Amino acid sequence: MPKIKTHRGAAKRFKITGSGKIRRRKQYRSHLLEKKSSARKRRLGRGSEVVGKDKKRVERLLGRA
Numbered sequence: 001m002p003k004i005k006t007h008r009g010a011a012k013r014f015k016i017t018g019s020g021k022i023r024r025r026k027q028y029r030s031h032l033l034e035k036k037s038s039a040r041k042r043r044l045g046r047g048s049e050v051v052g053k054d055k056k057r058v059e060r061l062l063g064r065a
Helices: 008-013 038-045 053-061
Strands: 022-024
Touching: 022 053
Parallel strands: none
Antiparallel strands: none
16 A cells, blocks of 8 residues: 655644644734734734644644554
């Protein structure tokens, strides 16, 4: 069987931590930032973990399944 190729678009958007968790950026941080509060922008700047059903899908795209 052929090897599973990594989805290059997904590889640029997700990072795998040393413990195997998948990190992602939060949405709503790219534009229209003037109306958002500083606290909200600061919170959105921190990354987040991919959980639930999405984790399985992302793992497959990254070639880890």
